[in-house]
Amino acid sequence: MGFLSVLSMAHALIEDRVRKGETVIDATVGNGVDTLRLARVVGSQGRVLGLDIQQAALVTARRRIDAEPQDGLGSVTLTLRGHEEMEAVLPPPLHGTVGAVMFNLGYLPGAEGELVVTHADTTLVALGAALRVLRPGGLVTVVLYPGHEGGDVEANAVETWAAALPQVQYQVMMYKFMNRKTSAPYLIAIDKRESKQTS
Structure with missing residues (x-):
């Protein structure tokens, strides 16, 4: 048995961390694979906010979600906005309460015509x-x-941004296959540390 794929590892980390009933964000909806996984993880009392700048992505994702049995799925709101706008889209009372945010960078798989890709400036x-x-x-x-x-x-x-995050507040992990070509996808995961209580 081999190692988990990069995307499967991202899903495994999310499933281990997210609680039922939480709000989570898919910052790059694409074809809705991560969106659907998040909806399953949060359960029927949970909520998924999905963002993408391509209407075609949101249509495909909605079809994927609607084709699934709805029992046990969280509510999914898909929004035609860039990932850099998540704070404006997320209701202020939910700021600081989100269980997970997933990014799957690059471009929309299966897209026709000129590729729309994510860029470092808005991604950061x-x-x-x-x-x-x-x-x-x-x-x-x-996922990069x-x-x-x-x-x-x-x-x-x-990578540079993540490596500079203060260790006292965040743990940062990279999951990468070392003997594949340098263009292979890989994963960075960031854990927001819980504050230590002092007595």
């Missing part, structure tokens, strides 16, 4: 927002795809 803004809306003990997962044009620049920027 979105990652900062993700840490602010996250609850203590919450998790951010970022350095293989397409500009993907390596974005991946390097995310």
